[in-house]
Amino acid sequence: MSQDLYETLGVSRDADGDTIKKAYRRLARQLHPDVNPDPETQERFKDVTRAYEVLSDPEKRRMYDLGGDPFNGAGGGFAGAGAGFSFTDIMDAFFGGAAGGAAGGGRGPRPRVRRGQDxxxxxxxxxxxxxxxxxxxxxxxxxxxxxxxxxxxxxxxxxxxxxxxxxxxxxxxxxxxxxxxxxxxxxxxxxxxxxxxxxxxxxxxxxxxxxxxxxxxxxxxxxxxxxxxxxxxxxxxxxxxxxxxxxxxxxxxxxxADHPVFVRQGHDLHCTVTVPMTAAALGTTLDLPLLEADLVSDDDEATELETTVELEIRTGTQSGTEIVIGGLGVPALRGSGRGDIVVRVVVETPTRLDERQEELLRELAALRQEEAPDGQVHAAPKSVFSRFRDAFNQR
Structure with missing residues (x-):
């Protein structure tokens, strides 16, 4: 060989295996034909590869240090007959040692013992x-x-x-x-x-x-x-x-699962209470069942849980009014406190009246001078799209 293999890799004669491998990786990244395709560089890449093939093999390195031919007279080509080189080492130079491993990138046997799936x-x-x-x-x-x-x-x-x-x-x-x-x-x-x-x-x-x-x-x-x-x-x-x-x-x-009374929204519980027209006008008090009532079975004769709460319908309550009962909703998953119960009141107008009931209502209408009300006409609330369109048109 006309050129010293240690000089070709740029390492000293007493360099260990890791130093030789690092030197080869560094040079291979610079000289590989895929990176630098000119003929002179390719020849140098072949020399570097031949040098690494010898110096990375303890037996060939010993033969070379003693003055022998580590290729056994194969003729000094890029790879002598039967000698070959490891494509894995070239891949290591570019990808950090992740070529061809048995377990998705690492060399050596993959373990039989592995963590189970969730x-x-x-x-x-x-x-x-x-x-x-x-x-x-x-x-x-x-x-x-x-x-x-x-x-x-x-x-x-x-x-x-x-x-x-x-x-x-x-x-x-x-x-x-x-x-x-x-x-x-x-x-x-x-x-x-x-x-x-x-x-x-x-x-x-x-x-x-x-x-x-x-x-x-x-x-x-x-x-x-x-x-x-x-x-x-x-x-x-x-x-x-x-x-x-x-x-x-x-x-x-x-x-x-869905609940027959409450609908959950975050930590709040929403429900609807329907009351007669007279109760909404005069006011009344109702017992509203709480969610705690589901925790009490029919066999429980005595319990410390409060299963109902008093709901006050104030005089003159209108249909659609919302009454908030604080602190009786769903407990917070992380933290303290509970949400609220939001009750929507719906006022029920009677559809069937007997003669006496109709007579009393007409008398009430006369007292309130409402026999022929004019009614109050209001503009319908605009939808979100309508408000967005108006805002856009004003630009």
Whole structure:
């Protein structure tokens, strides 16, 4: 060889393997034909690659240091017959060592033991349960640890063996010819699927997976204040991982059923109360049921919960009036306090009157001089689109 290989890579003769590899990566990024295609640079790239091929191999480096020909007389080409170079090392120079690994980028065998997947189930609850919290028992169907092999995947009395194809590396070398010479690439071993080990006698319960499907009962505590779409996380209650790996998490997604009285809006509860025309005119008091009433069963003879609240309909209340009862809505999920109850009053006008009732109403109309009212005509409220159009036209 006419040129010193150490000078070609720019390293000292006592440089260690890491220094040689870093020097090659630096030069390969500068000289690779895809980056710099001129012929002179390509020749230098071949020299750098030949130098790295020798100095990165302890046996060839020793032969070179003793004055021998590390290519065994192959003729000094880019890659001698049967010598080749690792395409992985060139890819490392550009992508930081993520070429051809057996486990998505890393070299070596991939682990059999991995974390399990998260699981998601839906839980239907009543509005009162969502508001005040509850504990429910769920039946969960997930992968659990195999009790026969305790996650190893091997039948009792046996154990995984080293793969004879890849000798435990989890990957094999594949060679092909290209314009760069003979290229070696690393691929996951087909015999062991990249694990580096083979289970000669798989467990009869889990077929070598280390886990089985099972249904189990699980108590889930639902905190107060949850709403539809809220997810409660139970750490470590999801799927057990392959090879008996740690379990993922279980997420319980809440779905709140419709309530016959209340409609929830945030932390507030909305409802409608219909009262007769006379009650709206004269005023009255009603007992409004609270959400707490859903927590009391018919068998509870005595309870400390207040299940109703007094609702005052003031004299002359108009239809559509909203009455706010503070602090009796839904508790906050995070923090303190509760929302409000918003009651919308609807005044009911009688549609059927007997003679006496009609006579009394006509007498009342006469007293109030309302036998032939003119009525009050107001412009209809504008829609959002109309207000936007008017604002745009004024520009």
């Amino acid at each position: 699981a998601l189930i839906r839980l239907d609850v009543d509005l009162a349960e969502a508001a005040f919290g509850t504990t429910r028992e769920l039946k969960v169907d997930t992968a659990v640890l195999c009790s026969l092999c305790q996650g190893s995947g091997a039948a009792p009395g046996s154990s995984p063996k080293q793969c004879e194809t890849c000798h435990g590396r989890g990957e094999t070398v594949h060679q092909q010819r290209s314009f760069l010479g003979e290229i070696r690439t690393m691929r996951p071993c087909a015999a062991c699927r990249g694990y580096g080990t083979i289970i000669p006698e798989p467990c009869r319960e889990c077929s070598g997976d280390g886990r089985v499907r099972s249904r189990r009962n699980l108590n889930v505590k639902i905190p107060a204040g949850v709403d539809t779409g809220t997810r409660v996380q139970l750490s470590g209650q999801g799927e057990v991982g392959p090879g008996g790996g740690p379990a993922g998490d279980l997420y319980v997604e809440i779905h709140v």
